Amino acid sequence: MDVDDNSNSVFTRRNPQVSVQLRKLVAAMSNTVALRGLAALVAGTAVLLLPTATTALVTLMLIAFLAFSGVTDLFYAVTGRRWYGRRLNRWLAVLRGFAATLIATVLGFLVWAGTTELTLTVAVSLAGIYLGIRGLMSVISAFLNRRTKDPLPRAAGGSLAIIVGVLAAFVPASLVSTLIITVATACLVVGLILVSWSLRYNVQGSKLDPSAASIPELIWDWIEGSDLGRKERAVQAGTLYLEQPQRLTKMGTWWIMLVLSVAIATFAVLADSTAVIIGAMLVAPLMTPILGLAGALVNGWGRRAFESASLVVLGALVAIALAYGIAAWAPVAIAYSTNSQIVSRVSPNLIDMLIALAAGAAGAFATVNARVASGIAGVAIAVALVPPLAVVGVCLYGGRFEDAGGASLLFLTNFVAIVLAAAAVFVLTGFARPYALRNRPRQLIKTMGPFVALAGIILLPLMLTSEGLLQSQTRERDAQNTVEDWLGVDTEFVISAVDVSGNDVDVTITGPGDPPSANDLYDALQKDFVEPITLELTVVPVEITIIPTPTPTATSTPTPSS
Numbered sequence: 001m002d003v004d005d006n007s008n009s010v011f012t013r014r015n016p017q018v019s020v021q022l023r024k025l026v027a028a029m030s031n032t033v034a035l036r037g038l039a040a041l042v043a044g045t046a047v048l049l050l051p052t053a054t055t056a057l058v059t060l061m062l063i064a065f066l067a068f069s070g071v072t073d074l075f076y077a078v079t080g081r082r083w084y085g086r087r088l089n090r091w092l093a094v095l096r097g098f099a100a101t102l103i104a105t106v107l108g109f110l111v112w113a114g115t116t117e118l119t120l121t122v123a124v125s126l127a128g129i130y131l132g133i134r135g136l137m138s139v140i141s142a143f144l145n146r147r148t149k150d151p152l153p154r155a156a157g158g159s160l161a162i163i164v165g166v167l168a169a170f171v172p173a174s175l176v177s178t179l180i181i182t183v184a185t186a187c188l189v190v191g192l193i194l195v196s197w198s199l200r201y202n203v204q205g206s207k208l209d210p211s212a213a214s215i216p217e218l219i220w221d222w223i224e225g226s227d228l229g230r231k232e233r234a235v236q237a238g239t240l241y242l243e244q245p246q247r248l249t250k251m252g253t254w255w256i257m258l259v260l261s262v263a264i265a266t267f268a269v270l271a272d273s274t275a276v277i278i279g280a281m282l283v284a285p286l287m288t289p290i291l292g293l294a295g296a297l298v299n300g301w302g303r304r305a306f307e308s309a310s311l312v313v314l315g316a317l318v319a320i321a322l323a324y325g326i327a328a329w330a331p332v333a334i335a336y337s338t339n340s341q342i343v344s345r346v347s348p349n350l351i352d353m354l355i356a357l358a359a360g361a362a363g364a365f366a367t368v369n370a371r372v373a374s375g376i377a378g379v380a381i382a383v384a385l386v387p388p389l390a391v392v393g394v395c396l397y398g399g400r401f402e403d404a405g406g407a408s409l410l411f412l413t414n415f416v417a418i419v420l421a422a423a424a425v426f427v428l429t430g431f432a433r434p435y436a437l438r439n440r441p442r443q444l445i446k447t448m449g450p451f452v453a454l455a456g457i458i459l460l461p462l463m464l465t466s467e468g469l470l471q472s473q474t475r476e477r478d479a480q481n482t483v484e485d486w487l488g489v490d491t492e493f494v495i496s497a498v499d500v501s502g503n504d505v506d507v508t509i510t511g512p513g514d515p516p517s518a519n520d521l522y523d524a525l526q527k528d529f530v531e532p533i534t535l536e537l538t539v540v541p542v543e544i545t546i547i548p549t550p551t552p553t554a555t556s557t558p559t560p561s562s
Contacts, residue, residue: 031210033201033218037194044187047180054180059107062123066104073097121172128168128175135161156449163456171463174350178463181354190215193428197222223437226430228368236368236431240292241304242311257285258315258386259322265390266323269341270330277341277387284386286315290415291363294422297447298432300440305447316389316411323393336400345384345391346406348413349465353458356414360421368429385414409461416455423448475500478528483507486521496540503533510540 047054074097107123138158167175197218201210208221228236242250261284268276289311296305327334336342388411395404426432436444480498487493493511500506505525509515515537522535 031198031201033194033210033213034198036215037191037198040187040191040194044184044191047184047187051180055176058176058180059123062127063104063107066100066107066123070097070100070102070104073100121176124168124172124176128165128170128172130165131161132165132169135159135163135165156445159453160456163453163459167456167459167463170460174463178350178459189428190219193219193222197225200225223427223430223432224434226428227434228430233431233433237295237304239367240288240295241308254285254288254311255318257283258319261285261386262319262322262390263326265387266326266394267330269323269339269387269390269394270327270332270334272339272341274341277384280386280390281384286312286385287363287418289315290385290418291360291367291422294360294364294419295367295426295431297419297451298423298426298437298444300433300436300443300447312415319386319389320393320396323390324397325393327394327397334394334398336395336398336403341387342391342395342403342407345388345410346395346403347465348406348410348462350459350462352410353413353417353455353462356417357421359414360418361425363418364422364425364431365429368426368431385411388414409458412454413458413462416451416458419451420448420455423451472500475528479505479507479525482524482528483509483521486516486524488516491515493539503529503531504536505533506536506538508538508540512541515539 073093077093077097103123103126110122135158138161139155142155142158164175194215197206198210200206200222204225206221206225208217213221242254261280264276264283265280268274268280289308293305293308293312296302296308334342388407391407392404392411395401395407427437476498479500480495483495483498487495487509491511492513493509493515496508496510498505498507507521518535518537521537522533525535526533
């Protein structure tokens with residue numbers, strides 16, 4: 001330890017600049033804002049790395065909230081004094097208080113019984129029904145009172161509550177996972193912003209007091225301090241919009257690259273080639289107008305937003321039509337059920353939206369930061385825009401309209417997620433004008449509202465697909481464990497496959513001799529299902545033949561010479 005300390009002190013003495021930088025870093029990280037940022041980073045990391053503990057904590061917090069809400073409602077019904085929230089009819093408070101207390105008691109009993117995950121799922125489902133009803137009442141009230149109050153805020157909030165309520169009621173497990181990931185990611189982002197603000201505050205200063213400023217005030221101060229300025233914003237806008245000078249040349253180049261990328265993607269789908277698909281992703285130009293749309297929305301540029309959205313829509317229609325035509329004339333037989341490029345794009349799930357969100361954020365950051373602009377190629381590969389459109393055209397030609405709808409949903413998912421993520425990044429990195437954010441918040445909310453609502457609508461089929469995949473994987477895992485227990489430890493049989501499709505279970509085992517009773521396996525598997533199942537057991541016999549090594553005879557044994 002003494003040697004290390006001496007070496008460090010010698011290093012700092014010989015490099016005074018390093019010592020100065022270290023002191024500045026320690027000073028910057030010692031204020032309350034940096035400490036709050038570090039706490040947010042630790043909390044977000046803990047949520048992601050400790051899923052079991054997070055689930056239990058969320059469940060306990062929900063039970064505590066329901067119990068507190070129920071007690072306060074009952075207290076208000078008896079005394080007429082309100083601790084928080086708006087006043088309401090006392091009889092309604094009694095009913096709501098008893099309901100909340102009863103639900104909290106039932107959920108607490110389930111937790112005590114050791115079913116934390118089930119408890120959280122049930123609680124989220126009930127909360128979703130309640131939230132959906134409240135949202136519907138808010139929308140109706142907004143339109144009934146539209147002459148006295150502005151209906152837009154309440155209608156927007158009610159619509160969002162309905163969407164979240166439907167998701168919570170139908171896919172509670174997926175919604176819980178999504179919310180936890182979202183909260184953890186938000187903690188990480190906020191933590192990074194606060195730490196970065198502290199570092200900038202140590203150099204530039206700020207009008208805010210670090211010990212008294214709230215997190216929204218700090219984030220807004222960060223946004224204002226990150227403003228790119230009119231000149232730099234114009235330079236960045238030149239890469240996102242096909243405008244003067246040479247507008248027609250830029251437009252022609254864009255359409256040429258789109259047609260070529262669609263042709264490459266369609267041929268790759270027909271040939272079932274992943275490598276060629278990657279090439280189509282690299283040259284596809286659709287990412288530019290989508291990012292341009294996000295930039296126009298957060299800046300209040302109506303004309304640019306319309307032009308970017310029109311370019312995306314026209315480009316998508318042209319891509320589908322071109323893919324349809326190529327598939328009609330291609331001299332190949334398309335195997336829709338086994339073609340990996342088609343199968344992988346017709347059943348999008350929640351993971352696809354998360355990928356698009358991350359890719360949209362990375363693409364927007366690469367746009368405003370020249371030092372990471374080279375990473376835009378990786379973003380193009382990560383989120384596929386043209387290949388799903390090629391799959392739509394190919395499936396329409398084959399009359400497979402359900403598969404075409406799935407590929408269209410994938411493109412729409414990518415489009416909406418990129419717009420939302422890029423818009424958030426553009427705001428945080430200073431590409432959005434602080435003047436527009438400060439003076440035109442209502443206009444920005446109106447322009448972003450449809451995309452938020454559309455994202456909520458898209459989430460429902462994505463979560464349903466994710467929920468189905470999760471249930472299928474869980475059933476297959478449980479069936480695999482049941483088959484292993486049925487065979488026993490000392491068996492010579494090997495499990496070749498266990499497939500679960502609905503209530504049909506197909507088991508294939510390989511080995512010599514006779515396996516245990518199939519009826520015993522059926523009874524064991526039935527315990528994992530609610531409805532009666534159909535079992536198909538395939539036993540592949542193994543015949544083992546052993547030919548021993550011949551032993552040498554006495555006549556053939558050589559004798560040594562004298």
